[in-house]
Amino acid sequence: MLKMTHLSKAYRTEVVETFALRDFSIHVREGEFVAVTGPSGSGKTTFLTIAGLLEEFSGGEYQLDGANVRGLNDNQRSKLRNEKIGFIFQAFNLIADLNVQDNIDVPLRYRGFNGAERRRRIQEALGRVGLSARSRHYPAELSGGQQQRVAIARALAGSPRLLLADEPTGNLDTQMARGVMDLLEELHRDGATIVMVTHDPELAVRAQREVHIVDGQVVDMAPQPRLVEAAQAGS
Amino acid sequence: MELGPIISAMRRNKVGAIVVGVQMAITLAILCNALFIIEQRVALGKRPTGTDEANIVVITNQWAGHPTDLAAKLQGDLAALRSMPGVVDAFASNTYPLSNGGSSLNLKLNPEQRESTAQTALYIADEHGLQTLGLKLIAGRNFTADEVLDRMPGTNVPPSAVIVTRALAEKLFPGKNAAGQSVYSEYQKTLAPIVGVVDKLQVPWTQAGGFGSKFNDSSLLEPYRHEAPYGYYLVHAQPGQAVAVMKAAEKRLIEVNRARVLQKSQTLTEARAEAYKDDRGLVIILGVVCAALVAVTAFGIVGLTSYWVAQRRRQIGIRRALGATRTAIIRYFQTENFLIAAVGSIGGIGLALSLNLWMVTAFEMERLDTRYALIGAVFVLLLGQLAVLWPALKAASIPPALATRAA
Numbered sequence: 067m068l069k070m071t072h073l074s075k076a077y078r079t080e081v082v083e084t085f086a087l088r089d090f091s092i093h094v095r096e097g098e099f100v101a102v103t104g105p106s107g108s109g110k111t112t113f114l115t116i117a118g119l120l121e122e123f124s125g126g127e128y129q130l131d132g133a134n135v136r137g138l139n140d141n142q143r144s145k146l147r148n149e150k151i152g153f154i155f156q157a158f159n160l161i162a163d164l165n166v167q168d169n170i171d172v173p174l175r176y177r178g179f180n181g182a183e184r185r186r187r188i189q190e191a192l193g194r195v196g197l198s199a200r201s202r203h204y205p206a207e208l209s210g211g212q213q214q215r216v217a218i219a220r221a222l223a224g225s226p227r228l229l230l231a232d233e234p235t236g237n238l239d240t241q242m243a244r245g246v247m248d249l250l251e252e253l254h255r256d257g258a259t260i261v262m263v264t265h266d267p268e269l270a271v272r273a274q275r276e277v278h279i280v281d282g283q284v285v286d287m288a289p290q291p292r293l294v295e296a297a298q299a300g301s
Numbered sequence: 302m303e304l305g306p307i308i309s310a311m312r313r314n315k316v317g318a319i320v321v322g323v324q325m326a327i328t329l330a331i332l333c334n335a336l337f338i339i340e341q342r343v344a345l346g347k348r349p350t351g352t353d354e355a356n357i358v359v360i361t362n363q364w365a366g367h368p369t370d371l372a373a374k375l376q377g378d379l380a381a382l383r384s385m386p387g388v389v390d391a392f393a394s395n396t397y398p399l400s401n402g403g404s405s406l407n408l409k410l411n412p413e414q415r416e417s418t419a420q421t422a423l424y425i426a427d428e429h430g431l432q433t434l435g436l437k438l439i440a441g442r443n444f445t446a447d448e449v450l451d452r453m454p455g456t457n458v459p460p461s462a463v464i465v466t467r468a469l470a471e472k473l474f475p476g477k478n479a480a481g482q483s484v485y486s487e488y489q490k491t492l493a494p495i496v497g498v499v500d501k502l503q504v505p506w507t508q509a510g511g512f513g514s515k516f517n518d519s520s521l522l523e524p525y526r527h528e529a530p531y532g533y534y535l536v537h538a539q540p541g542q543a544v545a546v547m548k549a550a551e552k553r554l555i556e557v558n559r560a561r562v563l564q565k566s567q568t569l570t571e572a573r574a575e576a577y578k579d580d581r582g583l584v585i586i587l588g589v590v591c592a593a594l595v596a597v598t599a600f601g602i603v604g605l606t607s608y609w610v611a612q613r614r615r616q617i618g619i620r621r622a623l624g625a626t627r628t629a630i631i632r633y634f635q636t637e638n639f640l641i642a643a644v645g646s647i648g649g650i651g652l653a654l655s656l657n658l659w660m661v662t663a664f665e666m667e668r669l670d671t672r673y674a675l676i677g678a679v680f681v682l683l684l685g686q687l688a689v690l691w692p693a694l695k696a697a698s699i700p701p702a703l704a705t706r707a708a
């Protein structure tokens with residue numbers, strides 16, 4: 067599903083060049099639920115950003131759903147992003163000027179679905195996250211947990227191949243965080259492939275496996291045999 | 302097209318949209334009225350006089366002191382002018398086209414009539430008048446030498462005949478041949494026979510909406526020798542020789558008699574430029590005002606849209622992350638501007654028509670051709686699209702990674 071080999075990402079700021087990722091290899095299989103952990107500044111968000119085709123990388127290879135994404139132009143990347151990836155952000159990232167259903171509608175319109183198809187998908191996604199009654203509310207009228215559920219509905223509605231979440235519970239209190247986590251687990255049980263960055267070790271253990279990043283590299287975690295397997299598969 | 306969400310997003314940020322919409326409406330209203338006035342003034346300055354302007358020279362003659370024997374002096378001058386090389390013909394008159402000065406008469410069909418039938422400009426001419434002005438006779442005949450009478454200042458000799466323009470003929474005798482009919486002039490208290498009809502001769506007055514504008518082509522020629530201390534010699538030069546003839550004629554007239562002042566000499570082409578100088582000035586001022594207005598509106602749109610883009614950086618990043626192409630972002634701002642401009646244009650058309658209606662009643666302006674309002678609306682729509690392009694391009698360059706960074 068997602069396979070990066072010897073990938074590197076350098077950020078150039080004026081004169082300095084910092085490598086946010088180097089010799090980075092990872093393999094996420096279809097239907098997996100992977101938690102990505104690591105200290106602050108280790109490159110977790112950078113990894114998700116590249117995985118989600120939001121940024122280009124400097125070196126190495128990246129295959130998404132069997133297709134090499136190196137050298138794709140901006141339009142092709144936008145289209146792939148729209149069709150294959152669902153994002154869940156720490157800050158929810160709902161559009162404040164649009165109500166719940168219009169927020170979920172945003173990627174569906176870019177997808178080119180017709181009105182009936184979009185309405186069907188919006189209803190279904192809202193049902194999944196248990197917010198059918200709030201479709202005309204504006205983000206400011208919802209709690210943080212509800213907002214994140216709407217964001218998850220928006221990520222789901224296009225039936226993406228891969229869900230990418232960057233600290234989805236980072237802005238939520240424990241109770242709401244638990245609810246969101248339950249929802250992600252449920253989605254995973256229904257077959258979704260999920261990569262979730264988190265600081266929270268309690269949440270990380272609820273994933274199928276944990277990938278630990280330090281200093282822009284995936285580090286071996288002895289008690290996680292599958293990780294070794296993944297690294298081998300990636301080389 | 303994502304009209305629905307754009308409209309609902311705009312409803313939550315009304316003020317800016319309203320400001321731009323109103324600005325576009327006002328621009329449209331002023332622009333199409335100004336363009337309408339410009340177009341009219343330009344057309345005004347192009348109206349033909351019916352004469353061979355480029356080859357006609359006007360010399361303003363004023364006799365010094367208390368001149369005696371004006372009849373002989375006039376004939377001496379005319380004989381001298383007519384015999385000059387390069388001169389086709391010449392005559393003396395009380396006025397000339399584009400001079401913005403002259404006399405008018407109220408004409409009736411008979412003395413008993415209470416209201417006059419037509420108003421007309423009066424041109425004095427002898428039998429050389431038609432040829433000198435280059436007028437086209439379309440009915441009847443020219444004056445004969447016998448018909449041309451002396452007309453001293455302060456006398457009122459009734460004319461033996463008159464020649465009218467086609468426009469005047471149609472007002473006096475609609476659908477009939479005017480040649481052979483008679484008209485009664487209130488001033489001269491006499492019925493005079495119409496002996497000829499010329500195709501066109503504009504009145505001397507040229508001001509937009511001014512005196513003469515209501516009877517622009519109604520002119521009447523009366524056969525007199527203009528024996529006055531002050532008058533105009535009209536000289537028809539051979540093609541291309543007007544300026545040379547003008548200089549030579551001035552010299553010749555001074556040779557004939559030094560006791561005079563030749564106040565001003567010019568071709569009718571020059572007289573036209575002078576007559577419409579104010580109109581050209583108005584056209585230029587209005588043009589500059591329009592250009593400034595368009596620039597202010599365009600910058601207003603650029604400014605406000607740039608502000609919106611800055612305000613919505615995050616939202617744009619999120620949209621990009623959710624799969625919007627750069628084109629989709631550009632289209633968003635174009636659509637938004639189009640919606641504002643469309644509403645603004647509808648309001649603007651209404652405003653333009655009311656502004657015109659007010660000017661029609663207040664300044665006797667002509668009614669605005671609705672096509673101008675429509676053309677103006679299209680222009681304002683295009684202006685909006687053009688102005689929004691630069692901020693939209695800036696918006697499209699916002700990186701999608703913005704969604705994952707800056708919380």
Ligand SMILES: Nc1ncnc2c1ncn2[C@@H]1O[C@H](COP(=O)(O)OP(=O)(O)OP(=O)(O)O)[C@@H](O)[C@H]1O
Nearest residue numbers: 077078079084086105106107108109110111112113
């Ligand atoms: N746009 C950028 N320009 C320059 N350097 C950047 C940029 N984005 C990230 N970096 C650097 O890349 C490194 C990795 O950053 P990243 O955001 O991926 O860390 P992270 O693991 O997500 O940290 P956190 O847990 O605090 O969110 C950091 O050193 C960061 O300063």
Ligand SMILES: [Mg+2]
Nearest residue numbers: 110111112232
């Ligand atoms: Mg991060």
